[in-house]
Amino acid sequence: MDCRAKWVAGGETSDPIVISSRVRLARNLKGIPFPGAMSSKEGSEVLSRVATLLEQKAPHGYEVFYMAKMPQVERLALVEEHLISYDLANKTEGAVAISRDGATSVMLNEEDHLRIQALLPGLSLEEAWQTADSCDDFLEAELDFAFHEDYGYLTACPTNVGTGMRASVMLHLPALVESRQIGRLLAAIGQFGLMARGLYGEGTEAKGSIFQISNQVTCGIAEDEIVRNLKAVVEQIKAQEQAHLQKMVALQRAKIEDRVYRALGLLTNARVLDSSEAMVLLSELRLGVSAGLLSLPVGVLSELLVLMQPGVLQTVNKVNLDALERDIKRGEIVRRRLLEVLGREKQ
Amino acid sequence: MLCEECRKHQANVHVTQVLNGERTEKNLCEHCAQAMGELDLAGLGSGSFNINNLLAGIMSMEQGSLALKSRGLACATCGMDYRRFAEGGRLGCADCYQTFSRQLAPLLKRIHGTPTHQGKLPSRGALSVNRKRHLSRLKGELKAAVEQEHFERAAEIRDQIKRVEQGG
Numbered sequence: 481m482d483c484r485a486k487w488v489a490g491g492e493t494s495d496p497i498v499i500s501s502r503v504r505l506a507r508n509l510k511g512i513p514f515p516g517a518m519s520s521k522e523g524s525e526v527l528s529r530v531a532t533l534l535e536q537k538a539p540h541g542y543e544v545f546y547m548a549k550m551p552q553v554e555r556l557a558l559v560e561e562h563l564i565s566y567d568l569a570n571k572t573e574g575a576v577a578i579s580r581d582g583a584t585s586v587m588l589n590e591e592d593h594l595r596i597q598a599l600l601p602g603l604s605l606e607e608a609w610q611t612a613d614s615c616d617d618f619l620e621a622e623l624d625f626a627f628h629e630d631y632g633y634l635t636a637c638p639t640n641v642g643t644g645m646r647a648s649v650m651l652h653l654p655a656l657v658e659s660r661q662i663g664r665l666l667a668a669i670g671q672f673g674l675m676a677r678g679l680y681g682e683g684t685e686a687k688g689s690i691f692q693i694s695n696q697v698t699c700g701i702a703e704d705e706i707v708r709n710l711k712a713v714v715e716q717i718k719a720q721e722q723a724h725l726q727k728m729v730a731l732q733r734a735k736i737e738d739r740v741y742r743a744l745g746l747l748t749n750a751r752v753l754d755s756s757e758a759m760v761l762l763s764e765l766r767l768g769v770s771a772g773l774l775s776l777p778v779g780v781l782s783e784l785l786v787l788m789q790p791g792v793l794q795t796v797n798k799v800n801l802d803a804l805e806r807d808i809k810r811g812e813i814v815r816r817r818l819l820e821v822l823g824r825e826k827q
Numbered sequence: 828m829l830c831e832e833c834r835k836h837q838a839n840v841h842v843t844q845v846l847n848g849e850r851t852e853k854n855l856c857e858h859c860a861q862a863m864g865e866l867d868l869a870g871l872g873s874g875s876f877n878i879n880n881l882l883a884g885i886m887s888m889e890q891g892s893l894a895l896k897s898r899g900l901a902c903a904t905c906g907m908d909y910r911r912f913a914e915g916g917r918l919g920c921a922d923c924y925q926t927f928s929r930q931l932a933p934l935l936k937r938i939h940g941t942p943t944h945q946g947k948l949p950s951r952g953a954l955s956v957n958r959k960r961h962l963s964r965l966k967g968e969l970k971a972a973v974e975q976e977h978f979e980r981a982a983e984i985r986d987q988i989k990r991v992e993q994g995g
C-alpha cells in the first residue's frame with residue numbers, strides 16, 4: 481500500500497499548516513512546435529528524446545509512464561498524487577518520468593514539451609527549487625531549449641514565459657476560514673504578485689480548508705526571488721493561522737477538543753466513509769495536531785489525504801470498486817492506518 | 828485584467844457567489860473583494876480561479892483594436908494565426924513570439940510588469956545574454972565608482988568593459 485510521491489510517502493514533516501511545496505519549470509525543445517501545434521510524429525520525437533535521456537542517463541533514475549498505455553484509474557491516481565496534471569492525464573501523446581525517490585516528475589507533452597516539477601513535504605521551497613534546477617541542468621546539458629534573449633524561456637502560454645517557473649505551497653488554514661479572515665488575506669496576497677485558490681473543492685465548497693498559493697509573475701524576476709517572496713508571505717500566513725488557532729483554543733478549548741476527538745472517533749470507527757466527509761474529518765485532526773490537542777504524525781494525515789482519493793484507492797489496492805465499495809474501502813484504510821499510528825503513539 | 832466592479836484596479840481575486848441557486852463569477856481587485864465583506868469562501872474553494880481565465884480576459888479586452896491590425900498575420904513556422912491565438916491564449920511555436928511580437932509586447936507587460944528575463948540562462952546558446960548582463964553590471968559599478976570619486980577603480984572597470992565589448 482504505497483504512494484510514489486515523496487510529499488506523501490517519505491513525508492517526514494512536522495508542519496501541520498504547510499502540507500507541501502512545489503516548484504515547476506516549463507521548457508520547450510528548440511525547433512519543434514509546442515505540443516498544441518505539433519504533429520503526432522513530433523510528439524513521439526519529444527517523448528523518445530527526453531524519456532530515453534531520463535530513463536538511461538539521469539543521476540537519480542527515472543521511470544517513464546505513457547498516458548496512452550495506462551488505464552484511466554492509474555492516470556487518475558497520478559493526478560491525485562500531484563505527480564501529473566489533469567490535462568496531461570487526458571493526452572495520448574503525454575508521458576511522465578518520475579524519479580525513484582518520488583520528489584521529481586517531468587511531464588512530457590503537456591502544454592509545454594517539458595514541465596519539470598519538484599514536490600516536497602512541508603515548507604521546503606528552496607529545496608524544491610534546487611531539485612528542479614538540477615534536473616533542468618541535467619536535461620540542458622543534452623537538449624537545446626527554446627530561449628529568447630529578452631523574454632527568457634519560451635512557453636506555449638505567455639503567462640509562463642521567462643523563468644517558466646511556478647512555485648506553490650499547499651496550506652491548511654482552518655482557523656483563518658472559521659474566523660472569516662481568509663478572504664481578506666487571500667485577496668491581499670495579490671499585491672505581492674501571488675495568487676490563491678482553494679483545493680479539493682467539489683461544486684461550490686472548499687473541502688478541508690486547503691488552499692494553494694503560487695506566484696503569478698514568471699518574467700522579470702529571478703527564481704530565487706520568486707522563492708523568497710512566496711516563502712515570506714507563506715510564513716506570515718502561517719503565523720496568522722497559528723495566532724487565530726491559539727485564540728480559538730483559548731476561548732473555547734473544550735469545544736474544539738470535542739470536535740477533534742469526535743472526528744477521531746468517526747474516522748476510527750466509520751464503516752462507510754465518503755470522500756467529502758473524510759476530507760472534513762481529516763481536516764479536524766490536522767487542526768487538532770496544529771493546536772497541540774492531539775498527538776499524531778502529520779505525515780500520516782497527508783498520506784491519508786491521498787490514499788483516500790478514488791484513483792489511488794483503487795490503484796494501490798489493485799481493485800475496481802463502485803462508489804459504495806470505495807466508501808467501504810476508504811473507511812477501512814483510514815481506520816486501520818489511524819489505529820496503527822495511535823497504538824504506536826501510546827507506547 | 829481590470830476589476831469587474833470598479834474597473835480601476837488589477838483583478839487578482841476570483842469570486843464565485845451562489846445566490847438563490849444562481850451562480851455568478853467575478854474577477855475583482857482586492858479592494859472590491861474586501862468591500863464585499865466576507866468573501867464567499869465557496870468561491871475560492873471551487874478552484875475555478877485560473878490564470879488562463881485571467882489571460883482570456885485580458886485578450887478579449889484588447890482584441891477589438893489589435894485583431895483588426897493583426898488580421899491575416901500568421902506564423903510562417905507553425906501556421907498559428909492571431910485570431911486563433913487570441914481565442915486559445917496559446918502560441919504555436921517559439922517563432923510565434925517573433926511573428927506576434929507587436930501584439931505580445933503589451934500583453935506581456937500587462938501580465939509580468941517588466942518582461943525582461945532575469946534568472947537562469949541555458950548553459951548553451953545564451954552567451955549574448957550573459958555578456959549583456961555582465962556589461963550592465965559593470966556599468967552600474969562604474970557609475971558608483973565615479974560617484975564615489977574612486978577614479979582608479981573606475982578606470983579599471985572601464986578597461987574591463989572595453990574587453991567584454993570587444994572579446995565577448
Ligand SMILES: [Zn+2]
Pocket residue numbers: 830831832833834835836855856857858859860
Ligand atoms: Zn475593484
Ligand SMILES: [Zn+2]
Pocket residue numbers: 830833835836856857858859
Ligand atoms: Zn479597486
Ligand SMILES: [Zn+2]
Pocket residue numbers: 902903904905906907918919920921922923924
Ligand atoms: Zn509559430
